[in-house]
Amino acid sequence: MNEINRMERDPLYVVSPSYISPKTKRLGKILVWSSFILMSFIGIIQILYNLEKINFGFSNWRPLLYAYILWAIAIGYSRVLIYGEKGKRNLFIFPAVMFIISIVIFPMLFGLYISFTDWNLSSLDGRRFNGLDNFYQMISDPYYLNSLKNMIFYILAVLVEFAIAFLLALLLNSQIKGRKFFRVVFLIPLMLSPVAVSWMVGKSMLEQRFGPVANFARWLGWETPTFFSSPEIARLTMMCMDAWTFIPLMIIMLLAGLQALPKEVLEAAKVDGANKWTMFKNIIFPIMLPVSLTTLVIRIIFKLKLADIIIIVTAGGPGGATDSVTSFIVREYRDRSNVGYGTLLSFVYLILIIIFMTVLIRFVNRWLQRAA
Amino acid sequence: MKKSLYEYAARHAINRRSFVKGAASAGAIAAMSGGISSIATSAFADGHSELRKAILQIPGVGAGSPGDADWQKVGEMCLGPTKERVKEGEFKGVELNFLGLDSLNLHNMLHRGFLKPWEKYTGAKINWIDLAQADYNARLQQSIATGTVDFDIVQSGAPYEGDLCGKKLLSEMPGWVADQIDLADYVGYLQAPVGTWEGKTYRISIDGDCHNFNYRTDYFENEDLAKAWKDEGHEGNWEVPTTWQKVTEVSKFLRGKKHAGFPAYGYLDVQKGWGGFAFYYLGSIATAYGKHPSSPAFLFEPDTMKPMVNNPAWVRAIQDVLDRGDCQPPDQINADPGVTGFSQFLAGTGSMCAWWGDVGSNANTSDESLIQGNVGFDILPGSDDVYNWQTGKWETLSSGPNYAPNMAYIGWGLYCMKTVDDDSAKNKAAWSACSHIGGKDLSLWMSMYPSGFQPYRNSHFNIDEWTGAGYTEAFASDYLASEADSYNHPNAAIEPRIPGIFQYYSIAEDELSKIYAGQYDAQTGADNIAAAWDKITDQIGRENQIKLYKASLGM
Numbered sequence: 007m008n009e010i011n012r013m014e015r016d017p018l019y020v021v022s023p024s025y026i027s028p029k030t031k032r033l034g035k036i037l038v039w040s041s042f043i044l045m046s047f048i049g050i051i052q053i054l055y056n057l058e059k060i061n062f063g064f065s066n067w068r069p070l071l072y073a074y075i076l077w078a079i080a081i082g083y084s085r086v087l088i089y090g091e092k093g094k095r096n097l098f099i100f101p102a103v104m105f106i107i108s109i110v111i112f113p114m115l116f117g118l119y120i121s122f123t124d125w126n127l128s129s130l131d132g133r134r135f136n137g138l139d140n141f142y143q144m145i146s147d148p149y150y151l152n153s154l155k156n157m158i159f160y161i162l163a164v165l166v167e168f169a170i171a172f173l174l175a176l177l178l179n180s181q182i183k184g185r186k187f188f189r190v191v192f193l194i195p196l197m198l199s200p201v202a203v204s205w206m207v208g209k210s211m212l213e214q215r216f217g218p219v220a221n222f223a224r225w226l227g228w229e230t231p232t233f234f235s236s237p238e239i240a241r242l243t244m245m246c247m248d249a250w251t252f253i254p255l256m257i258i259m260l261l262a263g264l265q266a267l268p269k270e271v272l273e274a275a276k277v278d279g280a281n282k283w284t285m286f287k288n289i290i291f292p293i294m295l296p297v298s299l300t301t302l303v304i305r306i307i308f309k310l311k312l313a314d315i316i317i318i319v320t321a322g323g324p325g326g327a328t329d330s331v332t333s334f335i336v337r338e339y340r341d342r343s344n345v346g347y348g349t350l351l352s353f354v355y356l357i358l359i360i361i362f363m364t365v366l367i368r369f370v371n372r373w374l375q376r377a378a
Numbered sequence: 379m380k381k382s383l384y385e386y387a388a389r390h391a392i393n394r395r396s397f398v399k400g401a402a403s404a405g406a407i408a409a410m411s412g413g414i415s416s417i418a419t420s421a422f423a424d425g426h427s428e429l430r431k432a433i434l435q436i437p438g439v440g441a442g443s444p445g446d447a448d449w450q451k452v453g454e455m456c457l458g459p460t461k462e463r464v465k466e467g468e469f470k471g472v473e474l475n476f477l478g479l480d481s482l483n484l485h486n487m488l489h490r491g492f493l494k495p496w497e498k499y500t501g502a503k504i505n506w507i508d509l510a511q512a513d514y515n516a517r518l519q520q521s522i523a524t525g526t527v528d529f530d531i532v533q534s535g536a537p538y539e540g541d542l543c544g545k546k547l548l549s550e551m552p553g554w555v556a557d558q559i560d561l562a563d564y565v566g567y568l569q570a571p572v573g574t575w576e577g578k579t580y581r582i583s584i585d586g587d588c589h590n591f592n593y594r595t596d597y598f599e600n601e602d603l604a605k606a607w608k609d610e611g612h613e614g615n616w617e618v619p620t621t622w623q624k625v626t627e628v629s630k631f632l633r634g635k636k637h638a639g640f641p642a643y644g645y646l647d648v649q650k651g652w653g654g655f656a657f658y659y660l661g662s663i664a665t666a667y668g669k670h671p672s673s674p675a676f677l678f679e680p681d682t683m684k685p686m687v688n689n690p691a692w693v694r695a696i697q698d699v700l701d702r703g704d705c706q707p708p709d710q711i712n713a714d715p716g717v718t719g720f721s722q723f724l725a726g727t728g729s730m731c732a733w734w735g736d737v738g739s740n741a742n743t744s745d746e747s748l749i750q751g752n753v754g755f756d757i758l759p760g761s762d763d764v765y766n767w768q769t770g771k772w773e774t775l776s777s778g779p780n781y782a783p784n785m786a787y788i789g790w791g792l793y794c795m796k797t798v799d800d801d802s803a804k805n806k807a808a809w810s811a812c813s814h815i816g817g818k819d820l821s822l823w824m825s826m827y828p829s830g831f832q833p834y835r836n837s838h839f840n841i842d843e844w845t846g847a848g849y850t851e852a853f854a855s856d857y858l859a860s861e862a863d864s865y866n867h868p869n870a871a872i873e874p875r876i877p878g879i880f881q882y883y884s885i886a887e888d889e890l891s892k893i894y895a896g897q898y899d900a901q902t903g904a905d906n907i908a909a910a911w912d913k914i915t916d917q918i919g920r921e922n923q924i925k926l927y928k929a930s931l932g933m
Binding site for chain 2: 066124126127128129130131132149213214215230231232233234235237240319320321322323324325326327337339340341342343344345
C-alpha cells in the first residue's frame with residue numbers, strides 16, 4: 007500500500023535512497039567549483055597571452071574548450087552527487103541545454119560583441135570596439151536600404167505564390183487523371199538544390215541566345231527576350247524562379263489541409279445545391295484559413311532568407327534591383343571581409359524578422375479568433 | 379603583324395620571319411625583355427626537348443579537350459625532376475591539404491591528375507579543397523584573419539601576398555626547389571619582388587597573368603564590312619583597332635549589322651561583378667587612359683592612397699562602357715567575364731574582348747570553341763592621349779598612343795604554408811608537389827591546353843614547340859607575341875600587392891553595376907567608388923597601406 011502511495015506521489019518512482027550525505031554533497035560542489043576555476047584560469051591565461059600581457063600561454067584556444075567540456079561533465083556529475091535521483095533526471099536534458107548554450111547562446115553573444123566592432127579581416131590590427139558606428143553606417147547605407155526595399159517586393163510576391171499553390175492543391179485534391187503522378191512531378195522543384203535551379207533555369211533555360219524559354223519567347227514575338235536586363239523584369243524573373251522552387255512546399259501543406267477537410271460538410275453543401283465556387287468561398291477557404299496562414303508564415307520565413315539564386319544568377323544586379331538583404335550581407339561579409347559591419351547587418355535583420363513575424367503571427371491569431 | 383611588335387622588331391633589326399622562328403624568336407623576346415637570356419637555352423639545351431614534344435601530343439591540338447587520363451599521363455611523364463630528388467615511397471604517411479580553385483572545371487581538376495602519379499611514386503596523400511572563383515577570396519581571408527589555416531598548399535595570386543606574407547603564414551622556398559623549377563626562366567615581371575617578401579622567396583609561379591586583346595580575324599577580313607566602313611566615311615582602313623577610341627568606333631559601326639548571317643557585335647564589355655575579378659576589365663581600359671609612363675601608379679596616389687578611380691582617366695573608361703552599351707549583345711548587363719570570354723567570344727558572339735590568356739589557349743583546344751582559325755591577338759588597345767595624374771592634364775605622347783597592358787592578378791602561384799615547417803618530410807613533400815606542378819615541362823603543357831594558366835616562362839615562347847603540338851605558326855606567333863609584348867611592356871600596369879585589394883574591387887563592382895544600370899552618371903559613380911575605397915583604406919590602416927603600396931610599386 008505504502009509502495010502504491012509513493013508511486014502516486016512520485017510517478018517516476020525514485021529507487022535510490024533519498025538521503026545524501028553532506029560529504030557527498032560537498033564533493034559535488036568541489037567538483038563544480040574546481041572545474042570552473044580551472045576553466046577560468048585557462049581562459050584568463052589565454053586572454054592575457056593573446057593580449058601579449060604575459061609571455062606564456064597556449065598556441066590555440068583548444069585547452070579552454072577541453073576545460074569547458076570538463077566543467078560541463080563536472081556539473082552533470084555533481085547534480086547526481088548533490089541531488090541524487092532528481093539530479094539523474096536533470097541529466098536527461100542537461101546535454102541538450104549545454105549544447106544549446108555552446109552552439110547558440112555563446113556564438114550569439116560573441117556575434118553581438120563582434121557587431122559593435124570594426125573588424126576587417128585584412129587589417130593587421132584585428133578587431134576593435136567601435137560602439138554604434140556600424141549602426142550609423144547601416145542607416146545611411148543605400149545598399150542595405152535598397153535590399154530591404156526589395157524584400158518588401160519579394161514578400162508581397164508570396165501572396166501570388168499562395169494563390170497559385172492553392173489552385174494547384176485544389177487540382178491535386180480533386181479526382182483528376184494521373185493525380186499521383188502530378189503530385190510527384192510538382193514536388194521535383196522543391197527537391198532541387200537552389201544552386202542547380204540557378205544554373206539550370208537562370209543560366210541555361212533563360213539564357214537569351216539559346217535558352218529554350220528565350221527561344222519560346224522569341225517564337226511568341228518578343229524580339230530580344232532578356233530576363234535580367236531591366237530592373238523590373240530581373241526582379242520578376244527572380245521571383246518566378248524562387249516561386250517555382252517553393253510553391254511545391256506550399257502545395258504540400260495546403261494539400262494536407264484539404265485532405266483533412268470534413269467530408270460530411272462538403273457533402274451536405276453539395277446536397278444543398280452549392281456550386282463549386284460557393285463551396286470554395288463559404289466552406290473550403292474559411293476552414294482552410296488556419297492551414298493557409300501557417301503556410302504563408304512559413305513561406306515568408308523562407309523568403310526572408312532568399313539569397314542563393316540571386317548570388318549565382320545576378321549577383322544582386324542590375325544596379326541592385328534583385329539584391330536581397332541576405333545576398334548583400336554575403337557580399338559585405340564574404341567579398342569585402344567586413345566582419346564587424348556584416349555581423350551587425352545580420353543582427354539587425356534578425357531583429358527585424360523577429361518583430362515582423364511576431365506582429366504577423368499576432369495578427370494571424372487575432373484574425374483566426376475573429377473568424378472562429 | 380602588330381604595330382608594337384613591328385616597332386620592337388625594327389628596333390632590333392630582325393624581320394618577322396626570323397622573329398617567330400624557333401630559337402631566333404626566343405632571342406628576340408629575350409632582347410625585348412631587356413636581357414632575359416635563358417629563353418633560347420630552355421627547350422633545346424636542357425635535354426628535355428623529346429619529352430616536351432611527347433607531352434605536347436597529349437591529346438594533340440585539335441583533338442578535343444584533354445581529360446583526366448591526359449592530365450595523369452602528362453603528370454607521369456614529367457616526374458623526372460621529382461625522381462632525381464625524392465626516393466620512391468619517401469613520403470609514405472605524409473598527408474597534404476591542397477586549397478585551390480575549380481573554376482571552369484580547370485585548376486584543381488588538372489592538379490589532381492598531375493599529382494596522381496606523384497602521389498603514387500612518393501607515397502604522399504593529397505586532400506583537395508576546391509573553391510569556386512567567387513568564394514576564393516572570402517575563404518582565404520577568413521583563414522588568414524582567424525588563424526584557421528587548414529591547408530598546407532594554397533593556390534593563390536600575387537595580390538594576396540600582402541595578406542599571406544604580411545602575417546608570416548608562408549614557408550620559405552628551399553634552395554633545391556629553385557633549382558628544380560628553374561626560377562630564372564620566369565618572364566621578367568614575375569621575377570622578384572613578385573613572390574618574395576622581405577628578401578625571401580615564397581612562391582612557385584604557375585601562371586603569368588595579363589589581359590590581352592582577342593579579336594575575330596574573320597570580322598576584320600570581311601569585305602562587306604570593309605566596304606560599309608568606307609561608305610560610312612570612317613577614317614582609316616577596316617582593321618583591328620589599336621586604341622580604345624577606335625574600339626568604340628568599330629563597336630558602334632557594327633551595331634545592327636550582320637556577320638556570317640548573325641548579328642555583328644564589337645567589343646564585349648563586362649558589366650556584371652565576378653567576386654572582384656570583373657573590375658580588372660574596367661582597369662584594362664582605364665590603364666590606357668590613366669597609366670602614364672612617368673609613374674607606376676594607376677590605382678592610388680602613392681603618398682596618400684588617394685584613389686584615382688574618380689580621376690578623368692577612369693571616368694572616361696567608365697563612360698566608354700556606357701557609350702558602347704547599345705552596341706552590346708542583349709542582356710550584357712548580366713555578363714560577367716565568364717560570359718564574355720567563354721559563353722560569348724569563344725562561342726562566336728562578338729568580335730573583340732579582353733581576357734587573360736585562356737581565350738588563346740582554349741580557342742583551338744576546347745570543345746566549346748567555335749572560333750578555330752578565326753582569332754587573332756594583340757596587346758590591349760592604347761589611347762591617343764593619356765591623363766597625367768601628377769599634373770592633372772591630358773597629354774599626347776610624342777611616341778604615339780599610350781599603351782599600358784594590364785598585368786591583372788600577376789598570375790597564380792603555389793605557396794606552402796608555415797604548417798609544413800614543423801615536419802621536414804612534410805615540408806619536402808609540399809614543396810616537391812608544388813615543384814612538380816610548377817615544373818618547366820609540365821607548365822609548357824598547361825600553357826598550351828585549357829588549364830586556367832597562361833605562358834609565364836621564357837621557355838614557353840618557343841614557336842617551334844607550339845607548331846610541333848599542332849598550332850599554326852601564325853596563331854602561335856600572334857598569341858605568344860601578345861603575351862610577351864604585354865609582360866615586357868615598359869609601361870605595363872602592375873597590380874599592387876596590398877592587403878585587401880579585392881575588397882576595393884568588390885565594392886567597385888557594386889557601384890559599377892549601378893552606373894551601368896543607369897542609376898548614376900560615370901563621374902558620380904566613380905566618386906562613390908573613391909569614397910568607399912577611402913573608407914576601406916582607413917579601416918585596414920592607411921599608413922600601412924601606403925607603405926606596402928609604395929613597396930609594391932618599387933618606390
